[in-house]
Each structure stands twice: as structure tokens, then as C-alpha cells.
Amino acid sequence: MKHVSILVPHEAVLGTIADPRYLFTTVNDFLTAAGQPALFNIQMVGLTKEVKLNGGIFSVHADQLTTEVKKTDLIIIPALGSDLKVSLELNKDFIPWIIEQHKKGAEVASLCIGAFLLASTGLLNGKECSSHWKTANEFREMFPDVTLVDGRVITEEKGLYSSGGANSYWNLLLYIVEKYTSREIAIMAAKLFALEIDRKSQSPFIMFNGQKKHEDEPIKRAQEFIETNLTEHLSVDDLAVKFAIGRRHFDRRFKKATNNTPAEYIQRVRIEAAKKMLEISKKNVNEVMYEVGYNDTKSFRTVFKKITGLSPIDYRNKYNNEAVVA
Template sequence: MKTVSIIVPENAVPAAIVDPQYMFSAINMFYKNAGQPPFFNVQLVGLNRDIRLNNGSVSFHPDALIQDVAHTDLIIIPAISGDIEAAIAANQGFLPWIVSHHRQGAEVASLCIGAFLLAATGLLNGKTCSTHWLHAAAFKRMFPDVKMADDRVITDQNGLYTSGGANAYWNLLLYLVEKYTHREMAIMASKYFLLDTAKKSQLPFAMFKGQKNHGDDLVLAVQEYIENHFDSKISVEWLADRFGVGRRTFERRFKKNTANSIIEYIQRVRIEAAKLQLEEGQKQVNEVMYAVGYNDPKAFREVFKKYTDMSPVDYRQKYTSEVYHLGKAI
């Protein structure tokens, strides 16, 4: 029997505690229905016996405190919410415990923004990690020694697992079920929970929001100019001249403060605008391409796929609102 320890941090998202508990308990139910003993010993582990979440509206009473756990095979770190730095500070007691058990052979999986707690242990240094795309920029600033793969739904390396945003953690839970049991059990779980096992990227769901709380007025002015003139012909040289700064210094400052090169920033702003227009469904792909500043279909397709993992045509088909068309019909 494998022991799964789901920690109950302060500032945790309650669903990210309950859902893995439900998943592994369901697997035990499947084994029981097949006349076999349960496969997982599922326990909630805390720093104290009473943890109140959601401003006290939800209470958890862990099965064990960290000092009571002599052995575990898998540690689940749920998503956290609110002020991330404050959440890490409030849960410092978990960090050495997680490191200690990992060194003893336990695997560790973080769900969504739980990656911040996992990264705070130092175990991810030099490794690749995923988290919610909305918090990727903050993660890169706080943990520069960790490679952020904000397009990935799941990462797996050396017994450390991370998942992308929000419901992507269900894909990681299925992945862990398959690894610890077998493929057929994971398929049964996917059918039971109505989950898509094929999701590999969270890029189609990501919305680009440029990092702007850096305090560099010049870079902020450039960002705002790009966002207001993305449909115009813009080059790095032209922007450097317009804002009166040397190109090398300009590129270095921009990359440092936004985590994007200037070209990447222009591309991402244009693609975000293209996504919104494609979602409305009123323009054809070529019309959208011209509207956001591209005139080369091949280049537009390549850049669009780079940031969404989909072609513009596929994206339009997937995200054109059925509700919108229903409303027009009515």
C-alpha cells in the first residue's frame, strides 16, 4: 500500500485538498469493487490540528501532524491563494519536512500555485516547473534558479511533479494514478471523473498580461506604446529612437523588467489581440492577421502557434462562442 500525504497549508485552496483526496479514495473504491485491497493510504497532514481556510468558512482537521509521519511515498502540495509570499512564510514549517521525506525517497507533487511552496524548498532549483500561467512572471522573479515551463500542463523529473493552472491538476492526478497503478486504472478514473487525458499544454487557455509592477518608467511607457499601437509597424530600432535610449541598454532593461524580449512582447500583445478577435468569430483569419499588424500568413501562423499551441483556424473553431451565435439566432 502506498501512503499519500496531502498537506493542508495555511492559505490553501480547499478544493485542491479535497480533490486529490477524492481521486485517490476513488481508486481505492475501484480496487474494492474488484475484490482487492485498497491501494492507497490517504492522509491529510498539517502543522496543527485545526486549519481554517476561506476566511474561516472552511475547516480542516488533519489526520496527522508532520512530526507524526514516519514514512510517506507521495506528498501532495495543494494550490495556495492570496498573497503568495505571505502564504510561503505562513507555511515555512512544511519546507524542511518535505525536503527530508524527499531525501528518504518520497515523491512530491505540487498542484497549480502550490509550485511556489515546492520551489521554496529548493528542490526545484535547476529543474523545470509549471504553474498557473497567470502567476508565471511572479514565479520567475521569485525563483530565478527554476526553469518555468508555463506552457506545460505537467512536468515530471526526479520524483518531483508540477501542474499548470487551475483544473490542470486533475491531469497530474491521473498521471500519478497511472504511474502508481496502471493505465487501465487511470482510464477508469478519467471516465469516472469525466476528464480529458490528452491535454498536454495550457497555452490555449493563457491570457498574456504584461508584467508592469517593475518600477521602470521608461519600460512601462514602451509597454503601453506597444499595447496601443500593436497594429502598426514597430521595430526595436524604431522604439529605441523614439524613446531616446541605446538599443543594447534598451533591450537589457526591457528583458529584465518584463521577462520578455521586445520582439516577444510585441508578438505576445499582437497574438493576444488576435485571440480576442478570433473568439468573437466575426472575422476570418486573414482579416484578423492584418488587423493585428501581420501581412505574412506563414509568419502569423508560426507566431500564433508558438504562443497558443494551436493554429489560428483551430483556435477560432474551438473558442468561437456558441452562446454568441445562439443569441444571434434568437
């Protein structure tokens, strides 16, 4: 039997505690209905016996304290509250326990921005991790030794799992269920919970918001210039000259401040503007392409699909209910 320890952190998102418990319990029901023994022994594990959430509106009662769990097989780290520094401070006593259990062979899975607590253990250093795209800049700033792949729904490396943002954690839970049971059971769970199995990317959901929480004022001005001059011919050489910084130095400073090269930033800003037009306007794809500074259809479509995972037409059909397909 697999021992599953679902953490009950302070300031956690309630659904990311209740949903894993519900899913693993349901899988046990599937197995027993098929004449097989239940696989998962599911326990809520906390630092205190009762944890109040959402300002005390809800409370979760832990089955065991971390001090009482000597060995487990799988640790689920739920998503934390929006003030991540406060949440990490409140839950720092989970960290040595997670490290100890991982050394004993436990696998650890973080859901959404539970990745911040997992990264705080140091276990992810030198490894890839996914999380919510909205907190990507904050994550990279706090954990520079972790490679954040914010477009990915699932990462797995040496017994450490992470999931993309919001409801993407369901895909990670299905992935773990399939690994521990079978494809058949995972499909049954996906159908029961009306989930799209095997979703690999959260790229279509990402809203690019350039990192401006830095102190490099010339680079910040360069970012603002790019954002307000989308239709202009924007070359990195011209930007470096405009802001009186040598080209190579400009590249390095821009990348350090924003986590993007200048060329990547120009592309991301243009594609974000294109996405918004495709979502709400009746303009066709070519009209949108010209309005965000592209003149070559093939280039625009290639960059758009690379960033969003969808073609411009597919993106338009997904989000614009009055879409006029070009």
C-alpha cells in the same frame, strides 16, 4: 502500499485538498473491485489538527501532524490562497518537513500555485516547474533559480511534480495514478471524473498580461507604445532609437524587466489582441490578422499556433459560438 500525504496548508484552496483524496480513494475502490489490494494509504497532514479555510467557512481536520509522520511516499501540496506571500509565511513550517521527506525518498507534487510552496523548499532550483499562468511573473520574480514553463500542464523531474493552473491539477493526478498503477486504471478514473486524459498544454487558456511591476520607466513606456500601436511596423531597432537606448542595451533591459525579448513581447501583445477578436467578433481570420499588424498569413498562423497551441481557426471554433470560419 503507497503512503500519500495530502498537506492541509493555511489559506489553501479547498478543492485541491478534497479532490486528490477523492481520486486516490476511488482508485483504491477500483483495485478492490478487481480483487486486488488497495494501493494508497491516504492521510491529511497539517501543522495543526484543524485548519480553517475560506475565512472560517470550512475547516479540514488533519489525520496527522507533520511531526507525527516519519516517512511517506508521496506528498501532495495543494494550491495556496491568492496572497502568496502571506500564505507562504503561514505555511513556512512545512518546508523543512518536505525537504526531509524528499531526502528519504518521497516524491512531491504541487497543484497549481502550490508550486510556490514547493519552490520555497529550494528543491526546484535548476529544474523546470509549471504553475498557473496568472502568477507567472510573480513566480519568476520570487524564484529566479527555477525555470517556469507556464504553458506546460505537467512537469516531472527527479521525483518532483508540478501542474498547470486551476483544474489542470487533475491531469497531474491522473498522471501519478497511471505511474503508480496502470494505464487502464488511469483511463477508468478519467472516464469516471469526465477528464481529458493526456492534456499536455495550458497554452490555449493563457491570457498574456505584460510584466510591468518593474522600475525601468523607459522600458515601461516602450511596452505601452507597443500595446497602443499594434498595426504599426514595430522594429526593435526603431524602438531602441525612439527611447534613446542602444540596441543591445535595450534588448538586455527589456528582457530583464519583462521576462520577454522586445520581439517576443510584440508577438505576445499582437496575438493576445488577435485572440480577443477571434473570441468575440465576426471578423474572419485574415481581417483579424491585418488588424493586429500581420501581413503574412503563414507567419501569423505559425506564431499564433506557437503561442496558443491552436491554429487561429481552431481557437475561434473553440471560444466563439458565432464563429464564421474563414
